[in-house]
Amino acid sequence: MSNGNLDDHLFPSSDNQIQKQLLSWPQRKNIILDVAKGLAYLHHGVKPGIYHRDIKGTNILLDAEMRARVADFGLAKQSREGQSHLTTRVAGTHGYLAPEYALYGQLTEKSDVYSFGVVVLEIMSGRKALDLSSSGSPRALLITDWAWSLVKAGKVERALDASLLRGGDSPNSNPKGIMERFVLVGILCAHIMVALRPTILDALKMLEGDIEVPRIPDRPVPLGHPSFHADGNNFSISPVLSAPKLQPGDTLSELSSAPYVEINS
Numbered sequence: 560m561s562n563g564n565l566d567d568h569l570f571p572s573s574d575n576q577i578q579k580q581l582l583s584w585p586q587r588k589n590i591i592l593d594v595a596k597g598l599a600y601l602h603h604g605v606k607p608g609i610y611h612r613d614i615k616g617t618n619i620l621l622d623a624e625m626r627a628r629v630a631d632f633g634l635a636k637q638s639r640e641g642q643s644h645l646t647t648r649v650a651g652t653h654g655y656l657a658p659e660y661a662l663y664g665q666l667t668e669k670s671d672v673y674s675f676g677v678v679v680l681e682i683m684s685g686r687k688a689l690d691l692s693s694s695g696s697p698r699a700l701l702i703t704d705w706a707w708s709l710v711k712a713g714k715v716e717r718a719l720d721a722s723l724l725r726g727g728d729s730p731n732s733n734p735k736g737i738m739e740r741f742v743l744v745g746i747l748c749a750h751i752m753v754a755l756r757p758t759i760l761d762a763l764k765m766l767e768g769d770i771e772v773p774r775i776p777d778r779p780v781p782l783g784h785p786s787f788h789a790d791g792n793n794f795s796i797s798p799v800l801s802a803p804k805l806q807p808g809d810t811l812s813e814l815s816s817a818p819y820v821e822i823n824s
């Protein structure tokens with residue numbers, strides 16, 4: 560695919576070959592809608608449905624027109640008729656794994672919806688799914704926790720990439736209300752509680768404005784909540800990642816001693 564992968568466009572590094580330009584709002588919107596439609600096909604357009612299991616920027620490829628395709632079916636699994644979920648070896652990538660899948664190996668279509676939500680938040684904010692660079696506290700910051708905190712504080716706008724807000728309120732500026740709606744859908748899709756996540760079909764309808772985005776439901780107090788610590792840390796770390804300090808390259812198997820876990824970082 561001539562424009563490589565999404566991750567390289569969101570997070571350009573000096574060794575990337577592609578000529579980098581910040582993605583525009585129409586490009587970001589189309590990429591998100593393309594990925595949602597690709598997932599809707601996998602989950603609901605084929606029988607039995609397919610779980611991709613590794614939705615993330617490097618597995619989303621961009622063509623000459625910057626339209627997106629879901630790629631890399633190396634971890635994909637077929638669902639089973641009549642079974643609400645599969646219990647499986649965990650595989651995937653840190654920062655994109657749904658908590659119930661990472662912890663219990665419980666795989667449903669909502670695991671892909673979670674990863675999709677994380678990718679939506681990366682695209683809208685220009686931040687990485689999991690930021691391990693912080694040397695202070697918190698030591699690891701999940702984009703889902705960061706964005707959720709902003710929404711709960713009534714500051715959704717702050718989750719938007721600064722480049723999307725240039726132009727202020729001029730008639731030519733990007734539509735802030737729609738961009739904020741995309742952030743809210745991302746947060747809802749990446750909700751900690753599996754039952755509260757929409758299906759990808761409903762997420763697509765929300766993105767396209769066909770149905771309302773419900774109020775973002777509250778979630779259990781994460782283990783990283785200040786009430787568990789005395790250091791006044793404002794951000795919460797999801798239970799999955801709150802305990803040991805993560806380093807790039809750590810695998811969940813090293814953290815949990817489970818011999819059968821394969822996680823990319």
Ligand SMILES: Nc1ncnc2c1ncn2[C@@H]1O[C@H](COP(=O)(O)OP(=O)(O)OP(=O)(O)O)[C@@H](O)[C@H]1O
Nearest residue numbers: 560561562563564613617618619620630631652823
């Ligand atoms: N058809 C393609 N066109 C352009 N780039 C591609 C194509 N197929 C794969 N790539 C790119 O090649 C690189 C290697 O892909 P690969 O799937 O092996 O690794 P990855 O996506 O970084 O990690 P993972 O193994 O977790 O999927 C990635 O940057 C991917 O985006």
Ligand SMILES: [Mg+2]
Nearest residue numbers: 617618630631
């Ligand atoms: Mg890949």
